[in-house]
Amino acid sequence: MNGQGARLRYSDVTPERLWFDRRRLIAAATGAAAAGLLGLPARALEYRKSGYSTGDEPNSLSDITSYNNFYEFGTDKGDPKRYAHRLTTDPWSVEIDGLVARPGSYPLDDILKGMPLEERIYRFRCVEAWSMVIPWIGFPLASLLERAGVEPGARYVAFETLVRPEEMPGQRQPILDWPYREGLRLDEAMHPLTILATGLYGQEMPNQNGAPLRLVVPWKYGFKSIKSIVRMSLVEKQPPTTWEMENPREYGFYSNVNPQVDHPRWSQATERRIGASLFSARQPTLMFNGYAEEVAGLYAGMDLKKQF
Numbered sequence: 001m002n003g004q005g006a007r008l009r010y011s012d013v014t015p016e017r018l019w020f021d022r023r024r025l026i027a028a029a030t031g032a033a034a035a036g037l038l039g040l041p042a043r044a045l046e047y048r049k050s051g052y053s054t055g056d057e058p059n060s061l062s063d064i065t066s067y068n069n070f071y072e073f074g075t076d077k078g079d080p081k082r083y084a085h086r087l088t089t090d091p092w093s094v095e096i097d098g099l100v101a102r103p104g105s106y107p108l109d110d111i112l113k114g115m116p117l118e119e120r121i122y123r124f125r126c127v128e129a130w131s132m133v134i135p136w137i138g139f140p141l142a143s144l145l146e147r148a149g150v151e152p153g154a155r156y157v158a159f160e161t162l163v164r165p166e167e168m169p170g171q172r173q174p175i176l177d178w179p180y181r182e183g184l185r186l187d188e189a190m191h192p193l194t195i196l197a198t199g200l201y202g203q204e205m206p207n208q209n210g211a212p213l214r215l216v217v218p219w220k221y222g223f224k225s226i227k228s229i230v231r232m233s234l235v236e237k238q239p240p241t242t243w244e245m246e247n248p249r250e251y252g253f254y255s256n257v258n259p260q261v262d263h264p265r266w267s268q269a270t271e272r273r274i275g276a277s278l279f280s281a282r283q284p285t286l287m288f289n290g291y292a293e294e295v296a297g298l299y300a301g302m303d304l305k306k307q308f
């Protein structure tokens with residue numbers, strides 16, 4: 001995989017301290033030529049900063065890559081880091097089917113050709129009441145859906161993760177009903193905050209975070225961010241989603257971050273920022289994870305206690 005945006009090898013990892021320095025350098029430099037003079041890898045610069053970023057301080061690369069949920073590799077937070085490096089992510093294709101004008105198998109290299117990659121620092125809120133701040137690199141899901149040509153009648157997008165038990169040890173056990181599945185309403189999918197991420201911290205997506213392509217929907221609980229996507233289907237009816245299938249009482253289709261609607265077994269009113277000092281206070285969770293201004297309108301007139 002060469003020269004495609006943020007698809008750098010994970011072995012090229014840049015320590016985050018260097019990344020912060022690099023951000024300063026990039027701010028001072030003008031484009032790839034200047035970056036070349038500074039001896040920086042040009043591929044890492046093939047994205048631009050986005051106005052959508054939050055002002056929060058990002059978590060460390062080490063937090064982001066060692067405390068993960070990716071049940072295909074096991075249920076322990078350390079399992080993805082332990083086992084996901086064995087996953088082959090090149091070549092990779094995404095099947096786009098259903099109600100689209102141009103269905104088919106889209107090679108990731110083709111998807112990334114001409115796709116404007118942006119760095120977006122987003123808050124990430126897990127349903128387990130912890131949070132992180134992550135500098136994703138990605139592109140709007142809407143851009144890809146527009147390429148495929150959404151047909152009238154499509155009202156939802158259904159997503160599926162790769163099934164490859166040879167490389168995904170968790171899939172050799174019936175932990176979940178594989179493949180991992182997720183879904184969005186079409187207006188949520190087309191919203192400019194919704195991205196398909198191909199990297200973070202200026203480098204290719206670490207396998208444990210969902211390489212090579214994962215969804216990021218910053219106003220929803222983390223489990224909506226399906227990893228290692230191989231299929232996207234444009235459909236008429238609300239699709240079944242993994243956690244709703246497992247336990248519909250605890251996990252709804254919408255899964256919007258909402259401090260007023262508790263999980264049946266714990267409160268969603270506050271959150272613990274991973275990496276923060278043990279003595280630092282939990283912080284209040286914000287409606288729609290702090291993105292209410294942008295997305296509250298999508299849910300006007302809905303009872304969010306019933307459609308959670």
Ligand SMILES: Nc1nc2c(c(=O)[nH]1)N[C@H]1C(S)=C(S)[C@@H](COP(=O)(O)O)O[C@H]1N2
Nearest residue numbers: 068069070071161180209222223225226227
């Ligand atoms: N395919 C797949 N995607 C997944 C999961 C999973 O188990 N399998 N876990 C989800 C959950 S519960 C969370 S909190 C986030 C975690 O993303 P991160 O490890 O990059 O922080 O991924 C989500 N996407």
Ligand SMILES: [Mo]
Nearest residue numbers: 126127222223
């Ligand atoms: Mo989660």
